[in-house]
Amino acid sequence: MPDKKTFDRDSISNTLFISIGLSLICSIFVASAAVVLKPVQLKNAEEYRQRIILEVAGLMRADADIAELFASIEASNVEIASGESIEIYVEKDGGTVQQIILPISGPGLWSTMRGYLAVAPDGNTVKGIRFFEHAETPGLGDQIDKEDWRSLWVGKHIYGESNSPRIEVVRGFVLQDGSNPNAAHQIDGLSGATLTGNGVTKLVQHWMGPEGFGPYLETIR
Ligand SMILES: Cc1cc2nc3c(=O)[nH]c(=O)nc-3n(C[C@H](O)[C@H](O)[C@H](O)COP(=O)(O)O)c2cc1C
Known part of the structure; x- marks a missing residue:
């Protein structure tokens, strides 16, 4: 009999x-x-983006309801030279514009850096900058999102006499002794991360230039 x-x-x-x-x-x-x-x-992700916009505008409070606070900023659309319509944000106080928050993006050394630049109602003075997305190296390129460096942008002028953006990240420190006529447009470089800093210069100049929000800001100035 066979085995079972x-x-x-x-x-x-x-x-x-x-x-x-x-x-x-x-x-x-x-x-x-x-x-x-x-x-x-x-x-x-949307709540994080809204938080960044509120932070760059200096409106974020620790105990705030982000959605509620964000609703107080007016979204509007600007058509750029390519025909693309881009959403921007305007903070108003009783109908008076306090600042305009513009999206900016462009290549860094390793990644596309995305952020926002807040501009005063004069259409020229920087009120703040923040990047909410990038993959630059921690300790090097990621200095773009450190408060110490971001604060150097506040009060800088995007344009000089002409409508071409002159704002730039320099290599090393900005000469502040009065002999530098460009000091109002310059921001200290990122030590060990010149390439990321160059990327920030290029993208800010692009978005503030004729292909970006330049014509829109010109109407305000
Ligand atoms: C692993 C590694 C990561 C780096 N990451 C960055 C970076 O995120 N951003 C940057 O500008 N340079 C980065 N660098 C350095 C660049 O290759 C380059 O040396 C530097 O931007 C030059 O800046 P410096 O003239 O201020 O030293 C990195 C280098 C290495 C080896």
Whole structure:
């Protein structure tokens, strides 16, 4: 009489069956989690963007409801030279413009850097700058988002006599002894991260120039 066939758990087919089955179950869990969490991720990303806009405008308070505070800023659209319509934000106080918050973006050394530049109602003076997305190196390029460096931008002038942007990140320190006619347009360089600093100069000059918000700001000045 032949032996009764027993279940061989170490056989190749059973090992394959269990491992493929387990992988399928796990992938269903991961995919479901990704789908379920997507709206939460999008909501958090939007809340983070709104927080950055409020911070660059100096309006953020620790205990504030971000959505409520953000609703006090007026969104508006500006058509740039390419025909693209871009959303900007205007802070008003009783109908008087306090500042304009403009999106800026461009290449750094490793990544596309995205942020906002807040401009005073004169259409020329910087009120603040913040980057909310970049992948520059921690300790080097990521100095662009450190308060010490960001504060150097406040009060700088984007334009001189003409409508071409003159604001720039220099290499080293800005000469402040009165002999430097460009000091009002210059910001200290980032030590060990000149390339990221050059990227910031290029992107700010681009967005404040004729292809970006230059014509819009010209109407304000
Ligand atoms: C691993 C590594 C990461 C770097 N990351 C950056 C960076 O994020 N931004 C940057 O401008 N330079 C970065 N650098 C340095 C640049 O290659 C370059 O040396 C530097 O921008 C020159 O600036 P400096 O003249 O102020 O030293 C990095 C270098 C290395 C080796």
